[in-house]
Each structure stands twice: as structure tokens, then as C-alpha cells.
Amino acid sequence: MSPISCHSSAAPAMKKIFSVSEFIAFGERYGIDYRFPALPQYTQSSPVLHGDIExxxxxxxICITRSDVHVLQPYETTSRHSSPLYMLVVLEGNVALAVNEQTFLLSAGMAFCSQLSEQQTIRAHHGADSKLRTLSLGMYPDGGWRERLPVSLADEWERSAASARVWQVPEFLLSGLRYAQQPGPHAASRQLMLEGTMLQLLGYALNLCQPATQKRGLPVTGEYQRLELIRRLLEQTPEKAYTLNELARRAAMSPSSLRCKFRHTYGCTVFDYLRDCRLARARRYLMEGYSVQQAAWMSGYQHATNFATAFRRRYGCSPGELRDASLTASRHCA
Structure with missing residues (x-):
């Protein structure tokens, strides 16, 4: 719901109405400015959202905040406090963010991370009558968080996190986050699972930030260079039609070797990676204002129906809904 807002070691989830007065109290306590554009004459008791927040x-x-809420009134936030890390994962719905002059729209299955400071503030807009399920991780700037992370991870984060980043969360991490939120696990075990998965996510984000030659600690061998050639080919031209045999010939490997080594190196299959590249490109086209049919065709999909099904499965909304939300977010964050 908001950057860095923790006050207990394991506060139980609360299903309730959150009013303007509670938002104002949050803001004073945690350094967040709130605006309610649809309530120019609001009262302290005006409802803003309803749901569970843990x-x-x-x-x-280190603080983790889990939100499963229904937004009743649109509201906007601006961060005022500093933090070496703020990370947000969207599991359902859309979140519009602006970092300085850069605008981001996060949909289901996407993550955002950044440092917060006086020079780098985050503004967010949440539309009315929207459903949101999110997880956020924040670190206070007192330095104690460094003791909770492996030294190499803490050092690497401080070197890499100056700019804001958005990426697609791998399915295996999304599955872990969803499982950790189910009501079945004991509270202590669920807390450990959430903490572990969020730290895995941080490690994954750092891996994305590193130069290709440093990723996964792999030596720059001829084999690795050939795998990178295939990965970059899929990333840069996902709209083309590929076969495993063709890609294997390009990599000078057998199809079975390429299938096995690509998955070992990048954590997913060749064609799972291609699908994600196509969907990511289509998402970018939609946010630039292209029609659903244009975005599908330019990203390698021959049938808009297949594209819409894959897009909804990956992002939790239809391509048209994302396009409309992006246009709305651009107006609000401008």
C-alpha cells in the first residue's frame, strides 16, 4: 500500500476500512504525503480502501508489507523518507509509479525496486474501484539491514541500485510468493517463506543489473558466449519464428544440449524465455499507445486470441485493460 510502513514483528492481517485519518497518520509516521483527488472536501472518516494489510x-x-485491498477512493502518494531499498511486487491489479521524471506501470507478475532519497522520490497513483494484491520490502537507512544480508549481496545492492528498475518476476518466485500467502502455513513459517522469497527476488534483480559476463559467476567460455548469442537473439527479435533445431545450429550444439544448458544458465526453457520476451515487447507497445492487434503482430503473435490469453495469464489483465490503464496513468503521473 505504501513505502516502508512496518510497526510490529508479525502483526495479524486486518480486514477493515481504512479512512483518510489513518492515511494521514501513516504519512506522518512513515514520511509519505497522501492526496485524495476525488475528495476535495474530505472528512477524517472518509473511507479510502477496504481489505487486509499485514x-x-x-x-x-527490514520490513515486508502484504496488502490485499479494494480501493474505494483514488489516492496518490509521494515518498519523503530515504531508504537504501524499496521493492514492490504486484500480484494482482495495476500500480502507476513515477520516479522523478520517469513513469512506470506495473501489472500482475511485475516487480519494481529503487533507492529513495531527497533526490529520488516515488509518486504513485491508485485508481478507484480497483483490486490490488501487492508485497513490498523496505529497508531503513540506519545500516542495520546490512547485517541481515550476505555481505556480497549488500555490497552489490549499494553499487547497483541507484536507478529505478522494473522487471518480470520469474514464475518459480511468483509461485513461492503465492504459496507463502496462503492461510494454511503457520505464521512463523509463512514469515520465513516470505522473507526468503523476497530476498531471492532481490538476488534475481541484482543478477539482471550485472553485465552479462558477470552473471551467475560463469566464466566467459565459448559455450557461454554462444548461449548469450541465443538469449540476445530472442530478446532483440522475439517477433521472428524460431525452431529449436535452428537455434541449436546457431549455438553449435545439439537441440538437447541447448535445451538443457539454456535452462541451467538462465533458469527457464528457451521457449519460455521467448514467450516472456514477446509479452514484454507487446506490453511496451501497448503502453506506447499501439492497438492490441498491432502489439500482438509486432511481437510475433499471429492470432490476437492466443496473444490475449497468454497476456492475461502473465500479467493478470487483458491487453486492452493494460492499454487503458497506461493512458490513465500517463495523465495522472505527468
Whole structure:
């Protein structure tokens, strides 16, 4: 719901109405400015959202906030406090963010991370009558968080996190996050699962930020260079039609070797990676204002129906809904 807002070690989830007065109290306590554009004459008791919010404060100043809410009134936030890390994962719905002059739209299955400071603030817009399920991780700037992370991870994050980043969360991490939120697990075990999966997500984000030659600690061998050639080919021209045999010839490997080594190196199959590249490109085209049919065709989909099905499965909304939300977000974050 908002950057860094933890106050208990394992506060139980609460299903309730959150009013303007509670938002104002949050803002004073955690350094967040709130605006309610549809309530120019609001009262302290005006309802803003309804749902469950669970806050988990971990040792070292690391906070995880789980939100499952229905937005009743549109509201906007602006961060005022500094933090070495703020990370947001969207599991359902859309979140419009602006970092300085850069605008982002996150849909289901996507993550965002950034440092917060006076020079780098985050503004967010949440539309009315929208459903949101999110997880956020924040670190307080007192340095205690460094003791909770492996030294190499903490150092790498401080070197890499100056700019804001958005990426698609791998399915295996999304599955872990969903499982950790189910009501079945004991509270303590669920907290450990959430913490572990969020830290895995941070590690994955760092891997994306590193140069290709440093990723996964792999030596720059001829084999790795050939795998990178295939990965870059799929990433740069996902609209083309590929076969495993053709890609294997390009990599000078057998099809079975390419299938096995690509998955071992990048954590997904060749064609799962191609699908994600196509959907990511289509998403970008939609956010630029292209029609659903144009975005599908330019990203390698021959049938708009197949594209719409894959897009909804990946992002939790239809291509048309994302396009409309992007246009709305651009107006609000301008």
C-alpha cells in the first residue's frame, strides 16, 4: 500500500476500512504525503480502501508489507523518507509509479525496486474501484539491514541500485510468493517463506543489473558466449519464428544440449524465455499507445486470441485493460 510502513514483528492481517485519518497518520509516521483527488472536501472518516494489510518487521530494519485491498477512493502518494531499498511486487491489479521524471506501470507478475532519497522520490497513483494484491520490502537507512544480508549481496545492492528498475518476476518466485500467502502455513513459517522469497527476488534483480559476463559467476567460455548469442537473439527479435533445431545450429550444439544448458544458465526453457520476451515487447507497445492487434503482430503473435490469453495469464489483465490503464496513468503521473 505504501513505502516502508512496518510497526510490529508479525502483526495479524486486518480486514477493515481504512479512512483518510489513518492515511494521514501513516504519512506522518512513515514520511509519505497522501492526496485524495476525488475528495476535495474530505472528512477524517472518509473511507479510502477496504481489505487486509499485514506488516512484518524483521531484525535489521527490514520490513515486508502484504496488502490485499479494494480501493474505494483514488489516492496518490509521494515518498519523503530515504531508504537504501524499496521493492514492490504486484500480484494482482495495476500500480502507476513515477520516479522523478520517469513513469512506470506495473501489472500482475511485475516487480519494481529503487533507492529513495531527497533526490529520488516515488509518486504513485491508485485508481478507484480497483483490486490490488501487492508485497513490498523496505529497508531503513540506519545500516542495520546490512547485517541481515550476505555481505556480497549488500555490497552489490549499494553499487547497483541507484536507478529505478522494473522487471518480470520469474514464475518459480511468483509461485513461492503465492504459496507463502496462503492461510494454511503457520505464521512463523509463512514469515520465513516470505522473507526468503523476497530476498531471492532481490538476488534475481541484482543478477539482471550485472553485465552479462558477470552473471551467475560463469566464466566467459565459448559455450557461454554462444548461449548469450541465443538469449540476445530472442530478446532483440522475439517477433521472428524460431525452431529449436535452428537455434541449436546457431549455438553449435545439439537441440538437447541447448535445451538443457539454456535452462541451467538462465533458469527457464528457451521457449519460455521467448514467450516472456514477446509479452514484454507487446506490453511496451501497448503502453506506447499501439492497438492490441498491432502489439500482438509486432511481437510475433499471429492470432490476437492466443496473444490475449497468454497476456492475461502473465500479467493478470487483458491487453486492452493494460492499454487503458497506461493512458490513465500517463495523465495522472505527468
Amino acid at each position: 506488516e512484518i518487521a524483521l531484525p535489521g530494519g
